[in-house]
Amino acid sequence: MVKRCAWGTCKSDERYLDVSSGVYFVPFPKPKTKREKCLRWIRACGRPHFQLNVDKINKHKYVCSKHFKDHSGPTTEYPDPLPADGTGSMYTPRRLPKRRQTSERTELPPSKRKCLASIFHNEMNTTLPTDVAKEELQNEDNFNVPCHKRSVGTQTEHQWISPLEMLAVSAEIARLKQTLQEKEDAIKKLNNQSSNKKDKKLEKCATSNDSKFGVSVILKRQKKLTGLFKYYTGLSYIKFVSLLTFLLPNKTVLNYKKKRHDIKSLTSRDCLLLCLCRLRHNFGLRDLAVRFQIGLQSAGDIFNTWIDHMYWKFCQISIWPHRDSIIENMPKDFLKDFSSTIAIIDCTEIKTESPNALALQSQLYSDYKSSTTLKSLIACDPSGSLLFVSELFTGCISDVQISTDSGFLILLKQLINHGYLKIGDGIMADKGFTIQREIAELGLQLNIPPFVSSTSQMSTLETQVTEKIAKHRIHIERLIAKVKTFKIVSDVIPTKLFERVNSIWTVCNVLTLFQDVFVKEKGLK
Numbered sequence: 001m002v003k004r005c006a007w008g009t010c011k012s013d014e015r016y017l018d019v020s021s022g023v024y025f026v027p028f029p030k031p032k033t034k035r036e037k038c039l040r041w042i043r044a045c046g047r048p049h050f051q052l053n054v055d056k057i058n059k060h061k062y063v064c065s066k067h068f069k070d071h072s073g074p075t076t077e078y079p080d081p082l083p084a085d086g087t088g089s090m091y092t093p094r095r096l097p098k099r100r101q102t103s104e105r106t107e108l109p110p111s112k113r114k115c116l117a118s119i120f121h122n123e124m125n126t127t128l129p130t131d132v133a134k135e136e137l138q139n140e141d142n143f144n145v146p147c148h149k150r151s152v153g154t155q156t157e158h159q160w161i162s163p164l165e166m167l168a169v170s171a172e173i174a175r176l177k178q179t180l181q182e183k184e185d186a187i188k189k190l191n192n193q194s195s196n197k198k199d200k201k202l203e204k205c206a207t208s209n210d211s212k213f214g215v216s217v218i219l220k221r222q223k224k225l226t227g228l229f230k231y232y233t234g235l236s237y238i239k240f241v242s243l244l245t246f247l248l249p250n251k252t253v254l255n256y257k258k259k260r261h262d263i264k265s266l267t268s269r270d271c272l273l274l275c276l277c278r279l280r281h282n283f284g285l286r287d288l289a290v291r292f293q294i295g296l297q298s299a300g301d302i303f304n305t306w307i308d309h310m311y312w313k314f315c316q317i318s319i320w321p322h323r324d325s326i327i328e329n330m331p332k333d334f335l336k337d338f339s340s341t342i343a344i345i346d347c348t349e350i351k352t353e354s355p356n357a358l359a360l361q362s363q364l365y366s367d368y369k370s371s372t373t374l375k376s377l378i379a380c381d382p383s384g385s386l387l388f389v390s391e392l393f394t395g396c397i398s399d400v401q402i403s404t405d406s407g408f409l410i411l412l413k414q415l416i417n418h419g420y421l422k423i424g425d426g427i428m429a430d431k432g433f434t435i436q437r438e439i440a441e442l443g444l445q446l447n448i449p450p451f452v453s454s455t456s457q458m459s460t461l462e463t464q465v466t467e468k469i470a471k472h473r474i475h476i477e478r479l480i481a482k483v484k485t486f487k488i489v490s491d492v493i494p495t496k497l498f499e500r501v502n503s504i505w506t507v508c509n510v511l512t513l514f515q516d517v518f519v520k521e522k523g524l525k
């Protein structure tokens with residue numbers, strides 16, 4: 001590239017020796033490393049902004065040496081080029097500091113002397129000792145004498161400030177320190193009062209039952225709004241009390257992992273109400289924290305603790321009754337058509353958020369629902385009461401595989417060994433449960449609708465059997481619908497609940513046993 005000078009109207013060019021003889025070109029400072037110096041050179045060149053700016057500076061921009069002081073290029077004393085507008089050098093060389101001359105100090109202005117004197121007179125009566133004050137007042141006539149004419153006992157001949165002025169300043173400093181200490185003490189006192197007021201406010205909220213959401217508030221408003229308690233919990237108040245008694249016998253108290261102060265403000269029944277409200281309506285933790293006037297983390301701690309406790313208590317009980325009890329409470333129509341059928345089984349799926357892991361996504365994906373799901377096996381008696389609920393499996397599992405992996409077949413074998421089932425009893429299922437061989441090995445019967453051949457139509461008998469099975473299988477569908485009235489499992493399950501999703505699913509299923517059954521009529525044995 002040809003070297004040209006970018007300064008003002010300079011026409012120095014290395015191609016024309018008649019113009020640039022005896023001149024050498026100095027490259028522009030780099031904007032990235034010497035931005036300030038680069039900007040000074042740009043201003044010195046005096047060109048319009050669109051012709052010369054930081055963006056146009058590169059390694060091919062130069063200023064010739066004749067635009068520097070004495071035409072010698074940049075030096076330590078004059079590093080910048082001269083301005084193109086002729087105003088002189090932009091850089092003023094640093095002057096060496098002059099040594100202070102030892103001359104007599106000029107006297108202070110009268111206004112300053114009066115000000116210092118007034119400060120001294122104001123503070124003398126409060127801070128200085130009496131003897132010192134008298135001694136200084138005797139020398140007050142010397143105050144108007146210039147400092148250099150006073151006789152002072154110092155090592156130097158000239159003094160910048162008099163002892164009287166030093167005393168006044170010291171007194172002012174002492175007074176300011178005392179004032180600062182008083183202000184700090186007042187701030188500490190106010191902070192203590194503020195913290196005490198907050199504690200009293202928390203105690204007042206803890207003791208007041210009318211100001212926050214709870215069992216007593218719902219019962220009070222239920223006089224005007226019928227069924228309000230059942231709306232929030234899915235249970236009547238009598239069933240709620242029975243559930244609380246079962247979970248906490250002898251008025252025991254749950255221990256929470258995190259000892260939070262605001263949890264103590266809630267009773268056990270209010271904590272159970274919080275848990276049931278989240279299960280029934282899928283209220284967010286922030287919503288529950290506002291309703292019950294507790295912290296967000298406290299609401300989550302209460303819900304997790306009660307879910308774990310209910311899951312532990314429910315897993316300890318056997319919900320499968322004896323076959324005689326099932327047949328005794330069997331509906332009349334069911335007893336007429338399938339007198340030996342003890343249980344009805346079916347699978348259900350609940351939708352989940354799609355996880356980030358691709359392998360888990362493929363396992364959770366269900367072709368039937370066309371989304372990521374979790375699948376469970378449920379069994380009920382002919383009246384629609386829950387008999388068995390499995391853990392949740394990934395949505396890609398088949399009905400046959402879940403019957404084996406869930407432990408349902410093992411449970412049937414144990415029930416036969418203990419006399420709860422007899423050889424020849426039946427299990428009703430849908431067409432997807434092709435487990436005739438496994439059920440036959442246990443000595444039981446599998447009642448499923450007959451399969452249709454592609455070459456022939458169903459016979460009259462097969463059609464009647466299909467209608468009867470569909471008529472009585474409706475009870476398992478109604479039970480699944482009852483379970484999904486708990487919106488925490490009917491809504492999309494977030495991935496953050498995967499840690500406790502099995503506990504939540506089991507608790508929601510078992511809670512249907514505290515609700516009314518579908519079929520209340522009893523058949524005659």
